[in-house]
Amino acid sequence: MYLNNNPIGVFDSGLGGLTVVKELIRLLPREHIVYYGDTARVPYGTKSREAIIRFSHENMRVLLKRNVKMVVVACNTSSSYALGILRKHFHLPIVGVIDPGARKAAEVTRNKKIGVIATPATVNSRSYARAIARRDRAIKISSQACPLFVPLVEEGWLRKPVTTAVAREYLGPLRRSGIDTLVLGCTHYPLLKSVLKDVMGAKVALVDSAHEVAAEVKRVLHERRLLRTSGGRARRAFLISDRPQQFEKTAREFLGYNIKAVKI
């Protein structure tokens, strides 16, 4: 089995996972990548556990047909509900976005007070709280669901006063709780970093798991001797289940450049 030269598979509920792809490309520029965004059913963050697990299984199958050597679940909601189940069911390395972010946050905090912002489903799953507690039981975690952040990012309102007002509304309790570290528990949120910094103040560290996830992928590929060995340019394919209105604009926001995507 020479899997080394097969692509890394990445799936997300939509296009937010492209923030993870951006970091993968930065850290592993030679790797082939197949991205699958389930844009026909986005968002997952308000849906039921059952739906999220079923959709995640289906996304895995799409990637396995493309002969991926490993899979990145680049969706916090899927990682929260489906990661364990997917790992039992599919026998290839699967990396989620919760553990890398949780590990980084536990390293960064000094006062052992961490805030987590995410979709309602991710917050309800308590996945970050459990992952952080596994590292250090003494850490106190405050969570806040921010369901309006994804639509604000998708509207492109990244620096509007309204966005700051929404952030103040959501983050008020976290500010008062005295956290020194804030986990951005959704792949859309890195685009709101400047607003979040303004609202939280310079003393609170923002942990964006995209970079940590890419580092974890590199580590896994290295350990399993799965890093690509062949020559030639890296190929990147972008698959979507629907071509949403304003697809090009949204994809460019996340990735930083234009992509061609195939609807399957």
Add this chain to the structure above:
Amino acid sequence: MYLNNNPIGVFDSGLGGLTVVKELIRLLPREHIVYYGDTARVPYGTKSREAIIRFSHENMRVLLKRNVKMVVVACNTSSSYALGILRKHFHLPIVGVIDPGARKAAEVTRNKKIGVIATPATVNSRSYARAIARRDRAIKISSQACPLFVPLVEEGWLRKPVTTAVAREYLGPLRRSGIDTLVLGCTHYPLLKSVLKDVMGAKVALVDSAHEVAAEVKRVLHERRLLRTSGGRARRAFLISDRPQQFEKTAREFLGYNIKAVKI
């Protein structure tokens, strides 16, 4: 064929169509109703024409299995893209939400300047503009997509300062254009009426198609002699493709009381 005592079918992309059901119950309290909300794939308003048409077909089939005598497409996005196609394909009366709202707006306006607010897909389809122009070519129409309104309603932020700020941002151009009538082109928007009134001022009439749709359904049932004739209590069934997080709360907001729903 004695269809009179069969239910009226209603479908929507999610739970917003319950605002239409509320009006149906008010106007036709004796009618059986089967509602189907495609909560697993909500929202439709940012997705492609092809996806919207395919989803609408599938929703029709769910209702036809329940022996509905007619169908209300209680989703502006589905009505905009799929109504004509569904009418060609399925041979039962189908009422959409665009025409009743457009007709009412054309009746209400005095200065022949109408504004339409809706999802990006509905605005892109130009369905309201065409439906209003069919009534009166002299009417000038200004449209504005308001993608943040649905998430704001679903968050329950119906009277927050932030919601007013978002409404000011979207409605600024419409206010300056001198419209005297504003069509609420999405079933979620009636819940924002108090904010919309504040922002637009008392002189602008808000047209909410839910009431007009119910009146149209009554007219169709009467004309086709399909009004229910049997005795006994009206039965109302609520079907959903996923039980989203906070389902009960959201359903109660739209309908005004608690419902039990069956996931299919």
